[in-house]
Amino acid sequence: MNDKTAPRPGGRSARVQTAVHSAVREIQKKFEHERLTVPSIAARAGVNPTTIYRRWGTLDSLLADVALERMQPEQIPEDFGNLHDDLANWMEAFIDEMASDPGRAMLREVLGTQGHACTGKCDNYIRQQIEVITKRADDRREKSLAVDEVVQFIVAPLMYRMLFSDETSKEKEIESLIRTTISNTE
Structure with missing residues (x-):
């Protein structure tokens, strides 16, 4: 059939x-x-x-779909040998991309659409990338973090700052969030 x-x-x-x-x-x-x-x-x-x-x-749904296509990762996060460096390098690249003019336009299009489908896909793309990083840490038998911890304590504060204060987080801020999150989960 x-x-x-x-x-x-x-x-x-x-x-x-x-x-x-x-x-x-x-x-x-x-x-x-x-x-x-x-x-x-x-x-x-x-x-x-x-x-x-x-x-x-709707046109808004189409624009969000195009924006989501651009957001879908083309490759897995690079392996820098440990959880801290993997997270730091991935977060810096992610924030740089999202803070760029095309990145901000894409975020506006996705966040401006009705319903959860687009924002849910964004969340899935981000979580898939983090899962790769945390699984590597598990495979290396180093202290790892849950995906939810990375989203809540690292990604969310950086995205909030970028979206609502128009600031782009610096390496030092990313570093601080990662170190604090790792040390608070031990």
């Missing part, structure tokens, strides 16, 4: 998503945000606007 409701990997669904995402990114590079409309995106992507509405529902 063939389930026609499940998306096929590759196939037309993937081609439509790729074309629409590419169209959004092209328009974002060339024009002001006001020029981003479903009809303009559909025309550039070579699809009918109803295809976009049927798949994404």
Whole structure:
């Protein structure tokens, strides 16, 4: 039995998503945000606007989906030999990316959408990266942290500061949060 409701990997669904995402990114590079409309995106992507509405529902949902695609990690965090250095290097790269103009725009798009689907995916991407780091620490038999501890005591304060005070955390602040979190869990 063939389930026609499940998306096929590759196939037309993937081609439509790729074309629409590419169209959004092209328009974002060339024009002001006001020029981003479903009809303009559909025309550039070579699809009918109803295809976009049927798949994404709203322009905001589409923009959040494009932003999420950019947020999805392309590689696993680099191994620096110990939990502290792995976390410090990953956090510095993550905060640098999120604090950049494109990173902040992406965060606004994701956080500005209705519902939990987009923010839930962001959380999953971050947690997947942290799981790699904490599993390495476990495999090396060093003191590790739970993913929730890293999110609550390291990621959350840094993101809060960046989102609500427009500050970018310095290496020293990242270092302090990591050291405090590791020492408080021992």
